[in-house]
Amino acid sequence: MSRNQQRMPTIATVAALAGVSRQTVSNAVRAPHRVSPDTLLRVQTIIREVDYRPNRSARALQARSTGLLAYRCHRPEETENLVLDRFLHELCRAADEHDHHITLVSPISTDQELAMYRELYRSGRVDGFVLSGTHPNDQRLTGLVDEGIPFVSFGQNWDAPRASTWVDVDGASGTRQATEHYWRSGHRRIAFLGWPDDGAVGGHRREGYREAMASLRLEPIEASCFDRLESAEAAASTLLALTDRPTAVVCVSDTAALGCSWAAQKMGIAVGAELGIMGFDDSALTLIARPGLSSIRQPTDLVAQTLMDRFIGLQHSEAPTGTLLAPSLVHRGSS
Amino acid sequence: MSRNQQRMPTIATVAALAGVSRQTVSNAVRAPHRVSPDTLLRVQTIIREVDYRPNRSARALQARSTGLLAYRCHRPEETENLVLDRFLHELCRAADEHDHHITLVSPISTDQELAMYRELYRSGRVDGFVLSGTHPNDQRLTGLVDEGIPFVSFGQNWDAPRASTWVDVDGASGTRQATEHYWRSGHRRIAFLGWPDDGAVGGHRREGYREAMASLRLEPIEASCFDRLESAEAAASTLLALTDRPTAVVCVSDTAALGCSWAAQKMGIAVGAELGIMGFDDSALTLIARPGLSSIRQPTDLVAQTLMDRFIGLQHSEAPTGTLLAPSLVHRGSS
DNA sequence: CCCGTTGACTTGAACGTTCAAATGATACAC
């Protein structure tokens, strides 16, 4: 590592110029009330004059804390991208408010991931981690908990909800809201287009739909597809070919919803007027769809803020907490 | 900042356990050849035993270099996202190879951006910056150059090409390749769908098309639209309504291309068979389009690698260089 | 007048690393 930075003013520079000790300068910066008004002014003037800023590395060394959190840079192939992209942005913003920063890591494989985190933490590169896309039997969760490495996750700790701090969006609430919305709008044949292998996330979303349908005393109409457009289109075609065709479809994802929209258009069904379609995630896909795709929006901004608050809390040895936030409906042409 | 990390083994711990001095341990880690084989083995054993890792903050302090580069987390609204997403991923990977990391910043406004960079650099948080999406009269470029802050950019330094280190993709080459490809496939009426306000990027792409058309002795057919689907669709409709309708369209972006594809489908023109469409950027949009959208792909991986190499070069006081890389065609259904 | 308290400031040490210089030890040439 070459030393390339031109020499910056240090706390000693300022101290000498202001005719005080280093500690007084430090106090002037971090605890102004401890310094008498006139020296404070003098020190501040010098600080501005030489454009002094405390060196973060030195501070990090002494405080054993870098103010850095690591987040795994998602792979470009992943569909979730479009949600996580927004989340990452909000996360940066939230970190900033706590004078923290996010650094990215890009593990090649999942096995490497935990090892990489361990490495980063033990070398004091970062104070902890923000995970996203957790799933049942997630090695990262158990691994980090076991090692006592601080982290928060966007997504529940499925296996041990009390063992770590997480924030998640209540998928069931989202689909329930959507279903009830359609009911209030007069729809009576409301279908659900979900994922076949129903992991935890897909399961909850389906659950919300079923609950709502049960309490509305309606017969559920369900179909399943993979999270790809073609698959969704095919599954939706089947749904829409039913003799008693559904008038609204609540979808497990925007991909599913867009596929559904395509299927409807191909069959000459007017999306919006004749068929309501609700996506999930309010991703960039919603803008591409025509008519605009209504979607269940995750409050990523709130998730990010809460996660950061919680992480700072952890640093002050608060106990782990799980938080479930409710999503909200975003109405566009399709609903 | 609370000190929350449990006490980790330091170089002194290892030194004591191995019965050598701190410096010997340091050498064992960073310059093994300076240590005799048997002590080396002894030290390495202890290191593994206590799972020692050099503390990055301490190293950063002493070396005046953090091994951190800052990159501006792009705003979720921006269209370029879909390209930059991939770039960011590759950048992380490339940084990793040089034992560096990327940290994100999220300035609220453009004016803040430079101030934020200044702040980050002067407080020793980062060693430098990676910019993307540079444009003529870019305040960031001139500002960073003036302050002597190290940076590299994905995108030329339009105003002062020799003043800073950049890597860019040769847009003209891309559209030229596309145009020539269509010519070789037998097309003779090849149109270009560009941006109206032709900034530097759009201008170069248009340029490449015109050059190719000129050298092929074909009459250029041009239309313009904003980088939005509706706008592109409208402009493309006009193009396709010409009496002597073009048989291929080279587009300035994937958005333009997708809009064009929609227009064609609405007019009952078979995309692929009757009309070739070529996008630009090979973004996620290409996968959504049907038939799959052919596109001019920027070699983001190579860009990222080159940028990182160059940055490391800068640290060793190499002179600034500009590098232009050629994009390549990715063929899918639409061409 | 003494003593405890408070406020403003200073001093030395510590955080964990690496650089630069110093110390021995061994080997080799003359």
Next chain:
DNA sequence: GTGTATCATTTGAACGTTCAAGTCAACGGG
């Protein structure tokens, strides 16, 4: 046997900050 080169290792200082303990003066109550 002396001088010189090389190698393995150690020592002290430095990077820039903050903590903990200290000094010194002023103040106020008894």
